[in-house]
Amino acid sequence: MLTWLGSYHYLGSTAIIMCLLGYSTYVLLRAGIFAVPQIAYFCIGAYLSTILTVDHEVNFYVAIATGGLAAAACGATLGWLLRSVSGIYLAIATIAFGEVTRVIVRNLDVTGGPSGILGIPRAAQDWHLVLTLAVVIIACAVLAKSRYGVAMDALRQDQLVAEHLGIAARLMRIQLFALSGLIAGIAGGLFAHFRGFIIPNDFALPVLLSVLALVVVGGLYGFTGPLVGAVVVHTLPELFADLEEYREIMLGAMLAIIILFAPRGVSGLVESLVAEVRGRQRRARSAAVASAIHEPAAAETPSGDPRRARDDVRVPSQQVEPGPALAVRDVTKRFGGLAALSNVSFDIRKGEFLGLIGPNGSGKSTLINVVSGALEPTSGTLEAHGRRLSLGRPEKTADERIGRTFQGIRLFTDFTAIENVALGAYCRHQRWTGSGGAGYFAIWRREAAEVLELVRVPASMWSRDVTTLPYGIQRRIEIARALMGHPHLLMLDEPTAGMAEDETQEIFALVSEVARERDISVLAVEHDVPVMRTYCDRVVVLNFGQLIADGSPEVVLRDRTVVEAYLGQS
Numbered sequence: 001m002l003t004w005l006g007s008y009h010y011l012g013s014t015a016i017i018m019c020l021l022g023y024s025t026y027v028l029l030r031a032g033i034f035a036v037p038q039i040a041y042f043c044i045g046a047y048l049s050t051i052l053t054v055d056h057e058v059n060f061y062v063a064i065a066t067g068g069l070a071a072a073a074c075g076a077t078l079g080w081l082l083r084s085v086s087g088i089y090l091a092i093a094t095i096a097f098g099e100v101t102r103v104i105v106r107n108l109d110v111t112g113g114p115s116g117i118l119g120i121p122r123a124a125q126d127w128h129l130v131l132t133l134a135v136v137i138i139a140c141a142v143l144a145k146s147r148y149g150v151a152m153d154a155l156r157q158d159q160l161v162a163e164h165l166g167i168a169a170r171l172m173r174i175q176l177f178a179l180s181g182l183i184a185g186i187a188g189g190l191f192a193h194f195r196g197f198i199i200p201n202d203f204a205l206p207v208l209l210s211v212l213a214l215v216v217v218g219g220l221y222g223f224t225g226p227l228v229g230a231v232v233v234h235t236l237p238e239l240f241a242d243l244e245e246y247r248e249i250m251l252g253a254m255l256a257i258i259i260l261f262a263p264r265g266v267s268g269l270v271e272s273l274v275a276e277v278r279g280r281q282r283r284a285r286s287a288a289v290a291s292a293i294h295e296p297a298a299a300e301t302p303s304g305d306p307r308r309a310r311d312d313v314r315v316p317s318q319q320v321e322p323g324p325a326l327a328v329r330d331v332t333k334r335f336g337g338l339a340a341l342s343n344v345s346f347d348i349r350k351g352e353f354l355g356l357i358g359p360n361g362s363g364k365s366t367l368i369n370v371v372s373g374a375l376e377p378t379s380g381t382l383e384a385h386g387r388r389l390s391l392g393r394p395e396k397t398a399d400e401r402i403g404r405t406f407q408g409i410r411l412f413t414d415f416t417a418i419e420n421v422a423l424g425a426y427c428r429h430q431r432w433t434g435s436g437g438a439g440y441f442a443i444w445r446r447e448a449a450e451v452l453e454l455v456r457v458p459a460s461m462w463s464r465d466v467t468t469l470p471y472g473i474q475r476r477i478e479i480a481r482a483l484m485g486h487p488h489l490l491m492l493d494e495p496t497a498g499m500a501e502d503e504t505q506e507i508f509a510l511v512s513e514v515a516r517e518r519d520i521s522v523l524a525v526e527h528d529v530p531v532m533r534t535y536c537d538r539v540v541v542l543n544f545g546q547l548i549a550d551g552s553p554e555v556v557l558r559d560r561t562v563v564e565a566y567l568g569q570s
């Protein structure tokens, strides 16, 4: 009986340690960072805390915290060093880091070489493990609902768009590497002081594979994933303990089935079933929000204060100063030997609707990308209302209230229509977490609904998966998302590409009306000449990266050079 209890106790404790390592992996994967340095952090936490308690008689809690913080510092450094590495290269680099760490501890005297360290005081009690896991799970749950968690989801889906909404991807990456290090480092310390000995092989590749299996089985992106994964991976095989020799086969089969039939893991599968059941309720709620936006705002804001959501805005960037909405000065952008833009200079006045035209490949999208920070110009400067714009930093451009849409539709496919729009307010929102636990989307739902109404997206579509919505509606949602950032300048890169003529007219009429009402300057790339004539105050023309005309639509569209370059002789 005692042996039986002892083996289950050991199994449970191991499952908790593995679960902690699962959460260390989850915080990176949720943000789309495919890095696996957890075993190295685990190793650093285990050895450092052990050396502190065994060799220096440091207090157990201090040693565990020091191990965790050292692993976090190591994580932040690694995140910074690997800031421009992604995908498979990032995975390989971090696996290599884990192996190098193991080889180092195997060859040092202070770590006991290949035989490791024995006789570690078994100071880690069951309640230490359970409490640590509970704290990590609660922290991950809070994070998932918060502005930060929403930013992680956005980064995973489309880093470029996320950055254009004000999400500082590079900084977040370093923070998440550090958080991952902290969790795994503490897990390492607890492991060493629970088991009583450690050897270098405790930190070898098979352990990492077990952690990854746990995360894949549980679900990659839900905060319950590692917990569910630990329960499934560590307890299910025990139910078939009599079939000991088939255990590994069963585990492999379970992994294969989950990857094939539930790529988002068990928790993802449960979530989608629940979402399916709730589908009707959500649609009904959308309709309720649609009617509620005509009622006094106090009824919906979390605090009851109608201005509360809008009070969360960042102030400095909001103050509109004199000067043009955008001043482009001698901007050149080279791709190797090709000059996509050559010394382009022009202004956009406050409240002006500026059309940007030119033949295919003339540099229109490059110009918008340079202004938004997606591309860094080779030379030249940009100013908005007299302030220099940071070059090649889209998150800073978003802070300056310059919104944009993209040539191809780029909506976040894991978010509903209203959530996509609510994310547009990211650059205006300062809070670390949601208001009163309500979460980011709850704060911005009302305003997102208003903007969706403004761009005439039917309420029945607000809570739908964006990929199932008609093309024209997706375009409107992109415009709504840009409007949520309260832009001073809105840049639209072919916003009506592929749309019928009447819908094109409708979109431009709408943008023009909203821009006038909200005093927004607009820079729009469009190929439809009658539309440009109707809605633009001014038109600039690019040809082979050079500005060849700038003036009123009537004058520019009759200009001989423009006619020859863009409209054709006839």
Ligand SMILES: Nc1ncnc2c1ncn2[C@@H]1O[C@H](COP(=O)(O)OP(=O)(O)OP(=O)(O)O)[C@@H](O)[C@H]1O
Binding pocket: 335, 338, 340, 358, 359, 360, 361, 362, 363, 364, 365, 366, 367, 407
């Ligand atoms: N990332 C890149 N790397 C190399 N060349 C590029 C890159 N982006 C654009 N170019 C080149 O720069 C030139 C301008 O491209 P750009 O997309 O800005 O033109 P455009 O006027 O927007 O064209 P279209 O109307 O077809 O969208 C083209 O010759 C294009 O091939």
